[in-house]
Amino acid sequence: MSGVVTTFDNAATLDACLASLAFCDERVVLDSGSTDATREIxxxxxxxxxxxxxxxxxxxxxxxIDLATHDWILLLDADEHLTPIGREAIERELRAPRADGYRLPRQEWLFWRWAHPEARANWQLRLFRKSRGRMNTVPVHAAPVIDGTPFDLDAPFRHYGEPHLADRVDKVNRYSSGLVVHKRRKPIRGLSARILVQPTLAFLKLYIGKRYFLDGWAGYFAARTHAFYTFLKYAKVLEAQRKPDQS
Structure with a gap:
């Protein structure tokens, strides 16, 4: 199995990430020009x-992924790490695989605490056969997909989110800007309605649906900034459509 990680100035979190992948047959790191200690780590x-x-x-x-030499891929971001329970679950499963891809539960760091154990994890496809999987073409939030239906495997991994509210706001601002060009290629139906309604729905999806209310103010901040991101990604499209081209 190949543990695959992409990096850019991730010295603060990469050590834990790669240590959690020590059981893999190889660890592949693709760096995009780090200037900190990422490569040394x-x-x-x-x-x-x-x-x-x-x-x-x-x-x-x-x-x-293409650089990996093994068929099974375990794909992590540099600010994520597999838990010991997750490692054991993966090792057991791969002795007799039941699928070509697996969704794993991601546990979130919310500013100053880990999410409550009863909060719902974000299940993501991270373990898959290279011969059956590939990255999709979604901008910003690109994710792997497989030919077939993935299984849910209770092999948790953890994500170190932004440690400060300002960092989270900077991120949602960057990500929402990155979606503007893609979304301008074709009209978005009901754009005005989405600006008015979707932020509230996004907040409720996290705060109530994923039980972030169990996380106190940290959960509220996470849900509220997610709602702000939802507002920005549609509002910036409307702004781009109505603003005269000044190039």
Whole structure:
């Protein structure tokens, strides 16, 4: 199995990420020009390091997957790490695989605390056969897909989210801007209604649906900033459509 990670200035979290992948047959790190200690940390863990300019989230991760030499891929971001329970579950499952891909539960760091155990995890496809999987072409939030139906495997991994509210706001601002060009290619039906309604629905989906209310103010902040992101990604499209071209 290949543990695959893409990096850019991730010295603060990469050590834990690669340590959690120590059981893999190889660890592949694709860096896009880090200027901190990212590459030194990868070298310390014996990872196979390649360097490639960043050309988008999906293409970068796909190139990293292509560099792997094993068919089973465990794909993590540099600010994520697999838990010991997750490692045990994966090792047991791969002795006799029941599927070509598996969704794993991601546990979130919310500003100053881990999400409550009863909060609903974000299940994501992260373990799959290279011969059956690939990255999709969704901008910003690109994710792997497989030919077939993935299984849910209770192999938790953890995500170190932004440690400060300002960092989260900066991220949602960048991500929402990254979606504008893509969404301008074709009209969005009911754009005005989405601006008015979708932010509230996004808040409720996290705060009530995923039980972030169990996380106190940290859960409220996470749900509220997610709602703000939802507002921005549609509002920026409307702004771009109505603003005269000044180029």
């Amino acid at each position: 990868a070298e310390k863990h014996g990872a196979r390091i390649s360097i490639r300019p960043f050309e988008g989230y999906g293409p970068q991760k796909q190139h990293a």
